[in-house]
Amino acid sequence: MIGPIRTYTVLPKLPERLRPLQTLAYNMWWSWNADAVALFRRINPDLFEALDHSPIRLLGATPQSRLEELAADDAFLAHMDRVASALEHYLNAPTWYSANFPQDRTLWVAYFSAEFGIHESIPVYSGGLGVLAGDHLKSASDLGIPLCGVSLMYREGYFRQYLNAEGWQQERYPENDFFTLPLLPVQDEQGKPLLVTVPISNRQVKLRIWRVQVGRVPLYLLDANIPENSAEDRAITAQLYGGDQHMRIQQEIVLGIGGIRALRAMGKMPTVCHMNEGHAAFTALERIRILMEEQHVDVDTAWEAVKAGSCFTTHTPVPAGNDVFPLDMVEHYLGDYLRSMGMDRQRWAELGRVHPQNEQEPFGMTVLALKMANVSNAVSKLHGVVTRKMWKDLWPGLPPQEVPIIHITNGVHTQSWLSPEIATLYDRYLGIQWVEKPTDFAIWRRVEQIPDAELWRTHERARERLVAFARQRVKAQLKRRGSPPSEIAAADEVLDPDALTIGFARRFATYKRGDLVFRNPERLAQLVNNKDRPVQFIFSGKAHPRDQGGKELIQRVVHFSRRPEFRRRVVFIEDYDMNVARHLIQGVDVWLNNPRRPLEASGTSGMKAAANGGLNLSILDGWWCEGYDGDNGWAIGAGEEYTDLTYQDEVESRALLEIIENDIVPVFYRRGADGLPREWIRRMKRSILTLVPFFNTNRMVEEYTEKCYLPSHRRSLQLTADQVQQARALAEWRRRLRKDWNQIRIVHVDAPTHETLRVGAEFPVKVRVHLGPFRPDDVDVQLYYGALDAVGEIVDARVAPLQPNGATADGDVLFTGSVPCSASGQFGFSVRVLPKNPFLPHSYEPGLVTWG
Ligand SMILES: *Cc1c(COP(=O)(O)O)cnc(C)c1O
Numbered sequence: 145m146i147g148p149i150r151t152y153t154v155l156p157k158l159p160e161r162l163r164p165l166q167t168l169a170y171n172m173w174w175s176w177n178a179d180a181v182a183l184f185r186r187i188n189p190d191l192f193e194a195l196d197h198s199p200i201r202l203l204g205a206t207p208q209s210r211l212e213e214l215a216a217d218d219a220f221l222a223h224m225d226r227v228a229s230a231l232e233h234y235l236n237a238p239t240w241y242s243a244n245f246p247q248d249r250t251l252w253v254a255y256f257s258a259e260f261g262i263h264e265s266i267p268v269y270s271g272g273l274g275v276l277a278g279d280h281l282k283s284a285s286d287l288g289i290p291l292c293g294v295s296l297m298y299r300e301g302y303f304r305q306y307l308n309a310e311g312w313q314q315e316r317y318p319e320n321d322f323f324t325l326p327l328l329p330v331q332d333e334q335g336k337p338l339l340v341t342v343p344i345s346n347r348q349v350k351l352r353i354w355r356v357q358v359g360r361v362p363l364y365l366l367d368a369n370i371p372e373n374s375a376e377d378r379a380i381t382a383q384l385y386g387g388d389q390h391m392r393i394q395q396e397i398v399l400g401i402g403g404i405r406a407l408r409a410m411g412k413m414p415t416v417c418h419m420n421e422g423h424a425a426f427t428a429l430e431r432i433r434i435l436m437e438e439q440h441v442d443v444d445t446a447w448e449a450v451k452a453g454s455c456f457t458t459h460t461p462v463p464a465g466n467d468v469f470p471l472d473m474v475e476h477y478l479g480d481y482l483r484s485m486g487m488d489r490q491r492w493a494e495l496g497r498v499h500p501q502n503e504q505e506p507f508g509m510t511v512l513a514l515k516m517a518n519v520s521n522a523v524s525k526l527h528g529v530v531t532r533k534m535w536k537d538l539w540p541g542l543p544p545q546e547v548p549i550i551h552i553t554n555g556v557h558t559q560s561w562l563s564p565e566i567a568t569l570y571d572r573y574l575g576i577q578w579v580e581k582p583t584d585f586a587i588w589r590r591v592e593q594i595p596d597a598e599l600w601r602t603h604e605r606a607r608e609r610l611v612a613f614a615r616q617r618v619k620a621q622l623k624r625r626g627s628p629p630s631e632i633a634a635a636d637e638v639l640d641p642d643a644l645t646i647g648f649a650r651r652f653a654t655y656k657r658g659d660l661v662f663r664n665p666e667r668l669a670q671l672v673n674n675k676d677r678p679v680q681f682i683f684s685g686k687a688h689p690r691d692q693g694g695k696e697l698i699q700r701v702v703h704f705s706r707r708p709e710f711r712r713r714v715v716f717i718e719d720y721d722m723n724v725a726r727h728l729i730q731g732v733d734v735w736l737n738n739p740r741r742p743l744e745a746s747g748t749s750g751m752k753a754a755a756n757g758g759l760n761l762s763i764l765d766g767w768w769c770e771g772y773d774g775d776n777g778w779a780i781g782a783g784e785e786y787t788d789l790t791y792q793d794e795v796e797s798r799a800l801l802e803i804i805e806n807d808i809v810p811v812f813y814r815r816g817a818d819g820l821p822r823e824w825i826r827r828m829k830r831s832i833l834t835l836v837p838f839f840n841t842n843r844m845v846e847e848y849t850e851k852c853y854l855p856s857h858r859r860s861l862q863l864t865a866d867q868v869q870q871a872r873a874l875a876e877w878r879r880r881l882r883k884d885w886n887q888i889r890i891v892h893v894d895a896p897t898h899e900t901l902r903v904g905a906e907f908p909v910k911v912r913v914h915l916g917p918f919r920p921d922d923v924d925v926q927l928y929y930g931a932l933d934a935v936g937e938i939v940d941a942r943v944a945p946l947q948p949n950g951a952t953a954d955g956d957v958l959f960t961g962s963v964p965c966s967a968s969g970q971f972g973f974s975v976r977v978l979p980k981n982p983f984l985p986h987s988y989e990p991g992l993v994t995w996g
Contacts (some may be wrong), residue, residue, distance in 0.1 A: 147300060156241070158203065159215035164228040169199035170326045173231055175263040175358040176282060176560040178567050180227045187214065197723065198265035201324045234940075237359060239288025240846070253291040254414035255280060256403055256424030258395070259302075259384055260295050260363060264722040265464065266356065267301035268326055271686075272386055272748060273459060275722065276841075277420055278358075279748075280559035280848075285359030286557075286580075290848055291563070292412065294403040294424075296395060297354050297365035304386045305686045305719045309625055311702030313687055313695045317383060327354040328366070339372070340409050342402040343481045344394055349377045351398060353406045364410075366402050385688070388904045393469050394479050396509065401481075408434065412524065416456045417476035418848070418854045419517065422509030428454055429478075434487050443486055449871040452983070453860030455852040458510055458549070459745050461530045464568050468506040471496070498537050503563045514549075518859065518985045519852045522551040522693035526747040541993040543941065548988040550851065553770060554746040555844040558582050558836060561752040563730040564846055565602045569594060583843040586720045588833045596825045597818070603733075603757045603828070608641040610731025614682055615639065617717050617724075638712050639680050646761070646804070647732035647753070649684035649720055652694040655743040658685065659700045661736070663797035665707075671805055672713035679804065679812045682732070682807060684724050686716040694907025729753040730988045733824075734808060737762040738800060741785055742794065751839040757828045757974050761803060763796065767839060776831040778803050855985065862985060872981050880917070881979050887916030888977050890921070890996035891956055895973075907963040911946060911975050912956045920948035924980040924987045925959040931975035938972050945967035946975075 174180035175197075178281045184199045185303035203211075214220050224756050244253070259268030259279040269275060277293065284291040305502055324845050330353040332338045340457060341348045349371045356363040368380040387395075404427050407413055413434075417427050429448050435446040460466050474482075482492050494500040495515055496507030514520055522531040526920075528551030536544045559567070559579060569577050573594045578587050581740040607644040617637040639645075652658050659669060661681065672679045683701050687694025698716070705714040717724055719790060729735065735753035737744070737760070744766035751767065754760060760777035762768040780799050786792035811823050812866060837843070894910040909927055925948075930941040936988055946959035963973055975996035978987035 146669065157208065157211075159211055159580060161215045161221065162211060162224070163198070163835055166225055168227060169203060170328065170946040171231060171357045171359065172262050172266075172282075172326065173357075174199065174227075176557060177227070178562075178564040179230065181221075181563065183223050184222065186220065187893060190285040196265045196473050197263070198324065200326055201265070204324060206974040215400065223885060224289060229733065238590060238757055239286075241290070241647050241849070242252040242287035243856065245737055245849075248854060248857060249290075250861070251290050251414060251420055252414050252855050253289065253413065253416045253857075254292045254294055254403070254407055254412075254427075255284075255418045255420060255425055256399060257420035258295065258399060258423040260293055261722055262358060262363070267299050267320065267721070268295065268384060270302040272370060274809050275555055275725075276748060279560065279841040280420075280557070280845060281358045281361045281363060282464040282560060283555075283845040284558040285361040286842055286847055287849070288360065289845060289853070291361055292407075293358070293361065294399070294407065295363065295398055296381045296384075297322075297367040297370050298384045299367075300386075303386075303686070304688060306624065306720055307621070307698070307702060307716075311699040313689075314700055315689050317386075322354075323331045327365070328357070330355055330406075337370075339370075340402060342398055342405060343396050343478075344377070344380075345477050346480065347374075347377065349373055349398070349402075351381065351402050351406065353410070364403070364406055366398055367405060368398060372596035379687065384701040384765065384981055388471065389469060389921055392467070395871060396423050396467075396565060398427055399592060400424050400428075403427060404430040404434070411620075412772075412989055414453070414454060414852050415638065415860055416453045418457070418803055418852070419513050420457050421459055422456075422511075422513045424588045425456075425479075425509045425513040425516060429482070429485075430513070433481075435864075435868070440764070441868055441872065442875070443491075445872045447711045447869060448874045448878070448983075449860060449863045449868050450869075451516055451518050452863045455856055456520040456850075457523065457552075458513070458520065458531055459523055459744055460510070460958075461527055461534070461745050463534060463854060467509040469509075471507050477651075498535075510535075511538070518989070519855055520549045521852070522549055524553045524767050525551050526742055526766065527551060527745040530742050535982060539988060539991040541995065542991070545941075546988055548986060552844060552847045552851065553767060553839070554751075556748050556751045556755065557753050557837050557842075561726065561729060563602075563606045563657045564754055565605055566730075566756055569598060569602050577665075581841045583837050583846070585833070585837045587836045591829050591833045594829070596820050596822060597830065599757065600820055600825055604642075606731040606756065607645055607733065608731075608934075610645065610682070610727050612719060612729045613731075614715055618715055634739050638715055639682070640712075643678040643680045643713075644734070644809060646679065646681050646734045646736050647683075647728045647730050647758075648681065648736045649717075649725060649728050650737070650747075650749060652687040652697045653691060653709050654693040654697065655740045656794065657738050657740065658683065658697045659704075659886040660738045660793060660797045662700065662704045663793060665704065665709075665803055669709040671809075673709060678713065679809060680713045681717075682715055682717060683738075684728065686719040686720055694884060705801070723748065725752070729758060730756045731760050733812060734759050734761050734804075736800075737765075737768070738780060738796065739763055739765050740789070741765040741783065746840075751918075752798060753834040753836065754831050754839070757832060759824075759827055759831055761800075761808065768837070771835050771839060773834055776834045808970045841908060859983060859985070870983055876976055877922075877981060878990065881992060884917050885992050885994070887914070888918065888994045889914040890975055890994065893975055893996055900966045903965055903968055905965045907965060907973075909946065909961055909963065909973070909975070910949075911959045912952060913959060913977060920957050920959075922980060924978040926976050926978065927961060927963055928976055929963050929971060931967075931971045932972045936972070939972065 161168050168174050191204050230560040259269040259274030261275035261278040274770040281293050300317040301315050302850050306314050330338045337352045339350050341350055351366045352370050354365040367379045431450045432446040495514045497505045532547035532550050533544045536547050540546050574587050574590045622632045702716050704710050705716050729752040735750050741763055750760045763780045763781040892912040925946045927944040928939045928941050933939045946961035949960040950958045977994040979990050979992050980987050
């Protein structure tokens with residue numbers, strides 16, 4: 145190997161007239177604007193295709209003569225100018241945020257994620273989490289939320305997948321060429337790369353910062369691969385989810401601590417940090433350290449202020465899926481750093497453990513994030529229930545349904561996922577407003593006005609494109625494996641552009657059961673090979689490099705696809721990425737999802753399919769529990785959960801084939817005299833108008849803004865004002881809580897006994913509480929009441945506050961109120977005391993409760 149003595153960069157020499165192309169190529173807005181995509185495609189469609197749809201690589205690879213030609217092509221120039229002014233308009237138009245929250249101009253959100261999926265040409269994502277983060281940025285841009293993204297710039301990104309002759313997954317890690325990525329270096333005042341330093345163990349690792357512009361929103365990417373670092377440290381940002389736990393914790397230190405330092409160095413300290421998954425939880429530590437240093441406050445005070453400005457989103461419904469590190473490893477990498485803030489081992493064990501005294505328990509990043517955030521959320525309604533149950537021990541004494549973790553259901557950035565044809569159709573029949581108001585149900589109702597024939601033709605074109613794409617990919621796969629020419633030629637005959645097409649693409653993890661449909665291969669073979677009503681399947685997806693079970697699933701699917709009875713009807717497309725995803729979700733008739741409930745936190749690919757007129761066939765898990773209304777797709781089962789997994793697979797695979805055979809196939813192939821499947825089209829419309837306005841990231845980011853960002857921002861402003869005065873008071877109050885809470889006792893409850901009441905009556909209650917050193921306004925005394933179940937427990941409990949109402953001679957306080965009797969039946973109530981403080985998001989947060 146010969147290392148260069150100096151490196152230099154060669155950029156294409158764009159004719160002056162084509163300069164707007166450069167501007168467009170460096171703002172990822174182009175990727176969700178169909179007219180902009182068409183503009184780049186027009187330069188050289190085949191090259192654009194071959195270069196991962198990267199405008200920068202396209203411009204670099206286009207011969208100078210072609211560029212000169214374009215600079216003299218009036219039609220091209222008109223197209224370019226139109227797109228350039230659309231971007232200009234987009235960047236300057238008033239937004240949802242500016243219209244609704246003019247008084248919150250100082251909000252500045254930093255959204256931290258280990259991965260961002262913006263576009264296939266920036267390969268720093270692995271799957272759902274990253275794509276969601278990318279769509280979050282795009283919608284934040286649309287809505288004008290003052291927000292930036294923070295992540296790592298991986299030299300190799302996530303692996304590229306190919307299969308060997310045995311159908312076993314192989315991994316390739318091609319290096320990213322940073323100069324053909326839309327990366328802008330962040331520089332200091334002298335124009336030199338801005339560097340920040342992050343402490344890892346006893347080293348100081350240096351990071352440089354890149355910026356990717358996503359519409360209005362900047363995404364900052366941290367890069368340790370610079371000559372100032374040792375070879376070992378340079379490797380920290382080599383791979384996404386590569387390496388072992390040591391690598392992982394170092395990456396998370398870079399993301400969390402390095403990310404905050406980068407923002408600070410740029411003069412962009414956030415008022416609110418949003419941690420997307422526990423990977424980013426170390427952000428809170430660095431913000432605490434900075435506040436301690438700047439305001440000369442203790443760690444508890446800083447913690448209050450930082451917590452008020454922190455939000456956390458968890459995506460993991462299984463305990464094993466959460467990131468954990470041995471406490472000794474935390475000590476090894478961060479010990480000095482934490483001690484410098486006055487935190488000893490006991491203190492950080494408290495931060496990262498559910499049960500701090502349990503020496504067996506490792507340090508959990510999700511636990512840290514839950515303790516550091518003042519608003520935490522799950523990503524679908526069902527996932528909310530699962531998550532609250534999973535973490536209930538962090539709030540002992542609270543019923544699981546009251547555990548303070550809310551849910552904000554995921555979405556997709558609709559515009560990014562639509563086929564250009566269907567986007568045009570929406571423009572025509574919905575009006576162009578659907579772009580600016582994708583959450584408006586009234587606008588989406590107009591889908592009903594799209595003529596059936598037009599919607600169907602549009603969808604058929606997308607299916608044809610998918611089939612052509614699949615054939616071409618299968619051919620390339622065969623060629624690469626050195627298959628005989630006859631076999632390669634036969635790839636032109638796989639799939640049928642007119643057949644009912646079912647897509648299944650996602651990470652291959654065992655709980656997602658990618659092979660479920662093959663559980664009864666004879667029956668499936670009959671189904672797919674039906675002469676008049678054929679069915680075909682397209683699969684795609686990667687398994688994590690260390691997930692043997694996932695790789696075996698892929699191999700099984702591939703083996704089936706090679707059997708003669710399936711060869712033309714089942715294909716596996718290698719190297720699932722956003723490009724493959726886009727072809728699939730745009731072209732399929734049915735999008736299949738059969739995870740083991742409740743292990744799919746949300747899932748988003750089905751939402752992308754729905755936006756393009758695809759119909760979902762799914763287990764009632766994740767988002768589909770909320771989306772399915774009985775008429776806008778199909779549900780496998782009724783939301784059952786099983787303990788016998790083999791039995792579950794048996795039942796659900798049978799149900800799956802039955803639905804396809806008895807419901808889906810007949811509706812798809814029932815054609816009128818005009819050749820149109822009218823009932824199918826009706827369902828497509830139902831699916832679009834019921835699902836698209838809700839399951840999009842504009843709705844989602846609006847919810848984040850209203851439920852997380854703004855309340856956090858306002859609380860954090862209050863707590864930090866006047867040299868963090870309120871945070872000091874709150875820390876002091878919390879110290880008192882911890883010390884003296886056990887003095888609180890419910891002394892006596894006075895209520896009518898054994899009485900029969902009529903609906904509409906009220907049930908008066910008087911409670912005597914011993915408050916110890918606390919004042920009545922330090923506490924929330926509540927009635928907790930509801931119907932009793934068969935074993936005498938309160939279900940669907942409701943809460944009513946009681947009011948302080950005098951004191952007894954010996955200093956106890958009386959609280960009174962009443963329970964309304966709004967329904968008949970057997971009821972019960974209990975009484976409890978919770979801490980109350982106007983600077984807390986709610987009384988549950990401190991995790992203290994005294995029951996009567
Ligand atoms: C949308 C998307 C995902 C996430 O979809 P799921 O339904 O969660 O599987 C994963 N990978 C890619 C490339 C995607 O585009």
